[in-house]
Amino acid sequence: MEAPRFLAVRVGDLVAVQQRGDWWAGEVIHAEGGARCKANSLFQIACIDTGVIRTVNANAVVDVIKSRNSGALETTHNPGHQAQGTRQGNQQSKGHGG
Numbered sequence: 001m002e003a004p005r006f007l008a009v010r011v012g013d014l015v016a017v018q019q020r021g022d023w024w025a026g027e028v029i030h031a032e033g034g035a036r037c038k039a040n041s042l043f044q045i046a047c048i049d050t051g052v053i054r055t056v057n058a059n060a061v062v063d064v065i066k067s068r069n070s071g072a073l074e075t076t077h078n079p080g081h082q083a084q085g086t087r088q089g090n091q092q093s094k095g096h097g098g
Helices: 079-097
Strands: 014-019 022-033 040-047 053-057 061-066
Touching: 014 040, 014 053
Parallel strands: none
Antiparallel strands: 014 022, 014 061, 022 040, 040 053
16 A cells, blocks of 8 residues: 655645645645654645645645755755845944944
8 A cells, every 4th residue: 555645745845735625736834743753744835826825734735746856946045145145234234333
C-alpha cells in the first residue's frame, strides 16, 4: 500500500488542495506535525489565486504540483544586498539621530 501523498509535503511546495468539493492550489508556508509523531497533520497554505492563507487538514492536500526541491519556488539568497540594506538603514538612523 502506498503512503498518503500529504506525508511527503514540505514547506515551500506548491500543492493541489480539495476541500468540500472545491479545488485550489497554494504554496505551503507552514507544516505542523502530530502530538505523537512528526507526520504532517495540518498545513498553512497561501492560495495562489487570492493570497489568502488557509489552515487545512493534511489529508486535504491531494498532490504536490511542484516540489521546492525543484528550484522553481526557491528565491535567490543575496547576502550582499541584505548587508547593503542594513548599512543604509544605519546611515539613515544616524542622520536623523543628531
